[in-house]
Amino acid sequence: MIQALCEQWTRLAFMPLSFHGATNDPAVMPGDIGVTSSAAASAVATTAARTPRFLNRTFDSSQGSLAYKLYIPASFTGHDPTLVVMLHGCGQSADDFANGTDMNRHAEEAGCLVMYPEQTTFGMVGGCWNWFDKAHQQRGQGDAALIAGATREVMEAHGVPAGRVFVAGLSAGAAMAVVLGSAYPDIYAAVGCHSGLPLGCATDTATAMEAMRNGASIDQAAVLAQQAVPVIVFHGDNDQTVHSANGHTVVRHTLSATCANDAQGTEVVKETGMLHGRDFTREVHRGPGGAVLAEHWVIHGAGHAWSGGSARGSYADEKGPSASAEMLRFFRNVGYAAAA
DSSP states (O other): OHHHHHHHHHHHHOOOOOTTSOOSSSOOOGGGSOOOHHHHHHHHHHHHTSOOEEEEEEEEETTEEEEEEEEEOTTOOSSSOOEEEEEOOTTOOHHHHHHHHTHHHHHHHHTOEEEEEEOOTTTSGGGOOOTTOGGGSSTTSHHHHHHHHHHHHHHHHHTOOTTSEEEEEETHHHHHHHHHHHHOTTTOSOEEEESOOOTTSOSSHHHHHHHHHHOOOTTTSOOOSSOOOOEEEEEETTOSSSOTHHHHHHHHHHHHHHTTTOTTOOEEEEEEEEETTEEEEEEEEEOTTSOEEEEEEEETTOOSSEETOOTTSSSEESSSSOHHHHHHHHHHHHHHHHHO
16 A cells, blocks of 8 residues: 555645744845945855855764755855754655745755755655654654754754744655644754644545645644644645545634634635746735735636745746745744744
């Protein structure tokens, strides 16, 4: 069954911004945030003196080993460092995912570190993260423990504080990112879920395929014991691999956990528009205090691919809003809200 799931998922599924200024609007390029000529010249000179690095690393622990790549942009200064952990989908590698999401380019603009853990065929056939296995959905176990351990390693090496670490992924990687946000809210301050599934909607291969095909309901998702971290969701409404209803459930799951004891509920602001050839609907959910709890982008006509990505990688749609840029904006604002 596991072999069949991975083979089918591999066939079907895998067929930016400065963190130094906050805005709740869709991503703004750094050039739109006013700086003086002298400051800009100084920044250019400083950046030119550095060289971006894309390093191969391995994390070893009692749980096992995990290979990962770490992108350190030329613009990284070490001042107020931020780390984004990116989890690939089935059949992808760290390099492929970095190319398809174009996240390194956005990280260069934002000055943040990007880490790409890489699942192996020894860990799971097809290189899938074990998001649907109970043994990997808990703190201190399986894939979740390995990724969290590797994340801590990078945090310690580069002085990244709590509240400045975020995790995102695509498909199986997105489902695993949701797991990590629930199991390790002390590490990951927010989650980016692109074409993923809610926590606990599957416990084996059969229920995983069912949730992928038909979508999981809020009743099928696991009960979150603690307050959920903020989440930004992207999902194409023409996704033939992971039903778009799963994106709605991820958002509802987060809101349900966050507002379980809050009778006032949330405020929702909805907008529609078009970016780079695709229509979208965006909903922003805020708590009574005004903090953003969830943001949901439905990309109309898009399939199972990273929105606004690059053809240099697999399962990326060059059309539509840039999921990478919007996730960085969202993460930046969460970080500022936590520090306020």
